[in-house]
Amino acid sequence: MYQYRKTIRNMIEDEGVAIHSGVSTSLRLIPAPSGSGICFRRSGVVYPLHPRYIEVKNFHTVLKFSSTFSVHTVEHLLAACCGVGITDLIVETSQEELPFFDGSALHFVQMLESAGIQEFEEESEYIVLKEAVCVLEGNSRLVLEPAGVPMIHVNVPISSCYQEEAHFSFLTDDFNYGIAPARTFSKFSEIEYMRQRGLIQGGNLGCAVVLEEDGTALNPEGFRLPQECARHKILDILGDLMILGSPCVASIYSYAPGHSRNLKAVQLIAKNADSHYRLKYSELKALTQLSSEKKTAKYAF
Known part of the structure; x- marks a missing residue:
């Protein structure tokens, strides 16, 4: 837990494959003023995090900001912000799904820290x-x-x-x-079921742990x-x-x-x-x- 509000010092961007759609997508993280919160921006319109945007799914987290703008698989980025103490940030993505990178929050943490951390005078809430x-x-x-x-x-x-x-x-x-x-992670026996439902089209052993029934990792x-x-x-x-x-x-x-x-x-x-x-x-x-x-x-x- 951190005492003061934080953002990043510099804009940083990267690209990767979206786990469910399988398409290449870019991610841009941009500094934000203190008190802004974590926001998603598309076409100049800024949407702050809020539970009213939640669209409940079984396998990933979706925020539906409008009829034309949704962002999928935001959970790993948000976890990284929580872990690093980032309270104020603008997020832009080229597609409606964030890149999945290695399937953890580690790459997002590295992006935030590489951009530099700026601490404000205002306390965290x-x-x-x-x-x-x-x-x-x-x-x-x-x-x-x-x-x-x-x-x-x-x-x-x-x-x-x-x-x-x-x-x-x-x-x-x-x-x-x-x-x-x-x-x-996913069990090997569930992979085909998820793919038939249009999920994990970009999945592979580089971005997830695949398990046998006894818990053995196939990676x-x-x-x-x-x-x-x-x-x-x-x-x-x-x-x-x-x-x-x-x-x-x-x-x-x-x-x-x-x-x-x-x-x-x-x-x-x-x-x-x-x-x-x-x-x-x-x-x-x-x-x-x-x-x-x-x-x-x-x-x-």
Whole structure:
């Protein structure tokens, strides 16, 4: 968690393949003034992040800003912004899907850091829950509860014989090393089903971990991180929650996590004004009674 609002110092751009459409797409990240928030721009019109733009999908996150402008697979970029502490940014893309790069948030983190980080004088703002939010879909569930120490714990049942668990503390764990490199994943048995539905047309072993039923990675290099699949689900949760406009301070638990649960939770929080409030960093620090001396250098707490 970071004390001050941040943007990037310089514009930076890159291009890559969109995972679902399979087309080449370019991405441009542009500095924004303090208080702007993270915005998407098309033809000179700027759309700030807001839950009203959510279009719930099962396999990725879509923001539908107008009848002619949608942006797909925004979750990894938003997770990178959360992890690096970027609060103000303008995003432009040549297609209606961001490049997928290696299937993690690592490339986005590297882009942001390569552009340089500019820190403002204004404090960062955080969303603090006053009451629990729960989303249930079949056997899957996502629970967000008020908490003095924000954390995320996920349990990912990949098959009947293999599951993963992972934990992330906003205050003591390093996003760049423990979460950002975690790639998206799919079971080999599900690939044809998704392709028949028009998804993952640009997918390959360079941008995802492909798993056998027993959890074995078919990628020649294997896993990057222990419990990489569960860590990627934490990445997705962080990215999806950023659609609220600020990081959400909560104790979060998810069993069989997925984008539809994350996005429905965002919509529930946004629709119920009494479920949360916003605090500046100094107010949040006083509320949680945390000492900066106890936290890693990557984080302000």
